[in-house]
Amino acid sequence: MCEFSSLGLADWLVKQCKQLGINKPTPVQEHCMPPILEGRDCMGCAKTGSGKTAAFVLPVVQKLSEDPYGIFCLVLTPTRELAYQIAEQFRVFGKPLGLKDCIVVGGMDMVSQALELSKQPHVVVATPGRLADHIRSSNTFSMSRIQFLIMDEADRLLEQGCTDFTKDLETILAILPAKRQTLLFSATLTDTLHDLKSIAMNRPFFWESKSDTRTVEELDQRYILTPEKVKDAYLVHLIQKFTDEHDDWSIIVFVNTCKDCQILTMMMREFNFPTISLHSMMKQKQRFANLAMFKASVFKLLIATDVASRGLDIPTVQVVINHNTPGLPKIYIHRVGRTARAGRNGVSITLVTQYDIHLVQSIEAENKTKLKEYPVVEKDVLKILTQVNVTRRQCEIKLESTDFDEKKETNKRKQLILEGKDPDLEAKRKAELEKIRSQKKKFRQNIHETIEKQKRGQLKKKIMKRKQKKAGQMSA
Numbered sequence: 001m002c003e004f005s006s007l008g009l010a011d012w013l014v015k016q017c018k019q020l021g022i023n024k025p026t027p028v029q030e031h032c033m034p035p036i037l038e039g040r041d042c043m044g045c046a047k048t049g050s051g052k053t054a055a056f057v058l059p060v061v062q063k064l065s066e067d068p069y070g071i072f073c074l075v076l077t078p079t080r081e082l083a084y085q086i087a088e089q090f091r092v093f094g095k096p097l098g099l100k101d102c103i104v105v106g107g108m109d110m111v112s113q114a115l116e117l118s119k120q121p122h123v124v125v126a127t128p129g130r131l132a133d134h135i136r137s138s139n140t141f142s143m144s145r146i147q148f149l150i151m152d153e154a155d156r157l158l159e160q161g162c163t164d165f166t167k168d169l170e171t172i173l174a175i176l177p178a179k180r181q182t183l184l185f186s187a188t189l190t191d192t193l194h195d196l197k198s199i200a201m202n203r204p205f206f207w208e209s210k211s212d213t214r215t216v217e218e219l220d221q222r223y224i225l226t227p228e229k230v231k232d233a234y235l236v237h238l239i240q241k242f243t244d245e246h247d248d249w250s251i252i253v254f255v256n257t258c259k260d261c262q263i264l265t266m267m268m269r270e271f272n273f274p275t276i277s278l279h280s281m282m283k284q285k286q287r288f289a290n291l292a293m294f295k296a297s298v299f300k301l302l303i304a305t306d307v308a309s310r311g312l313d314i315p316t317v318q319v320v321i322n323h324n325t326p327g328l329p330k331i332y333i334h335r336v337g338r339t340a341r342a343g344r345n346g347v348s349i350t351l352v353t354q355y356d357i358h359l360v361q362s363i364e365a366e367n368k369t370k371l372k373e374y375p376v377v378e379k380d381v382l383k384i385l386t387q388v389n390v391t392r393r394q395c396e397i398k399l400e401s402t403d404f405d406e407k408k409e410t411n412k413r414k415q416l417i418l419e420g421k422d423p424d425l426e427a428k429r430k431a432e433l434e435k436i437r438s439q440k441k442k443f444r445q446n447i448h449e450t451i452e453k454q455k456r457g458q459l460k461k462k463i464m465k466r467k468q469k470k471a472g473q474m475s476a
């Protein structure tokens with residue numbers, strides 16, 4: 001393994017790294033930092049927890065020290081929490097320079113952000129939506145001289161998922177100078193490589209960590225096959241087990257929806273687990289506060305939606321539990337990547353129902369890893385099943401008495417209007433899609449049942465034949 005200084009990093013930054021316990025570059029840093037320092041565009045694809053952030057922060061800070069002016073660098077990232085985490089890295093490495101950063105994310109005061117932007121910070125770390133809002137609504141800042149555009153979790157920024165950043169990215173890219181360095185990083189770049197290449201045009205250097213698998217070796221990947229109705233009991237059982245067996249434990253449970261996140265948080269509290277939640281329907285200040293308390297181990301259990309699945313670096317997390325099987329291998333990679341970071345060990349456990357088996361198969365195929373079954377004493381789970389299910393029902397009733405669903409509906413309508421869509425038309429379209437989906441599910445279920453019936457029929461026939469044969473032999 002080489003040294004930071006041999007990569008062209010200045011002595012003062014090498015010293016700064018040492019002070020932070022970063023002594024040797026990781027492979028993504030070793031390969032991507034020299035081309036960035038040479039002035040090339042770079043696309044870096046390396047596994048979760050492999051030090052991609054420092055791979056772009058360190059060269060930018062070095063270049064900034066050579067010719068400091070603001071706004072020098074713009075970092076775009078899909079989530080607000082991640083923006084704060086990246087800004088902190090710039091602040092730490094750039095402390096000797098007096099580096100000034102500005103965080104521009106949704107859910108926080110827009111006026112104070114505009115004021116900060118007008119003070120020409122060296123580095124702006126932003127989520128696309130809020131930055132685009134600032135560009136559209138004010139002319140108090142200019143990004144016409146930026147040297148670096150960085151997209152962290154670049155594939156997420158470019159894919160058209162539930163939050164589509166395309167329009168906001170267009171607004172942002174339009175005000176950036178063509179002559180700049182563009183750096184794109186993620187653990188899962190390959191699917192969007194084509195789109196990314198059109199953004200990074202300056203002799204892009206592409207580096208991907210060579211490995212047979214897409215998840216880290218230190219991660220013990222498990223699954224539990226469970227009927228939907230027993231899932232929560234398994235979850236309570238698993239958390240109780242970790243609490244009993246480890247003094248120092250920290251777990252993230254990923255769920256599919258904000259509502260599920262809220263209900264499971266209430267449930268886990270009923271079972272006296274120190275639980276906190278993170279989802280997009282919470283007020284932003286509460287989101288930051290909850291994450292800070294989880295990071296500080298005030299709360300040991302975090303129930304979160306996919307808003308926490310990318311980039312968050314919390315070294316104490318030993319276990320990730322997927323309460324639902326992720327629909328895409330990529331989502332799985334990022335979720336389980338919240339543990340086993342920077343060479344540490346970690347465990348991931350995915351709760352799988354009979355209807356999710358095809359999802360597990362595609363996760364295994366894509367990641368070239370087999371998930372192993374997690375051993376559980378089933379009778380221990382069955383013992384708590386009724387209590388757990390009653391608790392869920394109680395929590396659901398409690399949540400129904402609040403305005404949670406209403407709030408969700410209002411938020412959704414607001415979002416659609418902001419996106420220039422008609423909320424009523426969208427609702428109709430969604431209902432139609434839901435109908436098709438449920439028809440498909442029913443169809444799959446019918447096929448499954450028919451196959452099972454056929455199997456049972458064949459088995460019966462075999463048994464009958466065997467009996468007849470035996471009877472024949474006896475009578476002979």
Ligand SMILES: Nc1ncnc2c1ncn2[C@@H]1O[C@H](COP(=O)(O)OP(=O)(O)OP(=O)(O)O)[C@@H](O)[C@H]1O
Pocket residue numbers: 021022023024025026029046047048049050051052053054186187310311312313315337341342
């Ligand atoms: N050279 C190094 N030596 C030791 N630790 C390092 C080094 N570089 C970074 N780290 C640490 O490794 C951890 C993970 O780094 P980072 O968050 O940058 O990962 P990542 O590759 O961006 O992961 P993800 O894909 O999940 O976003 C951090 O705590 C960071 O401080």
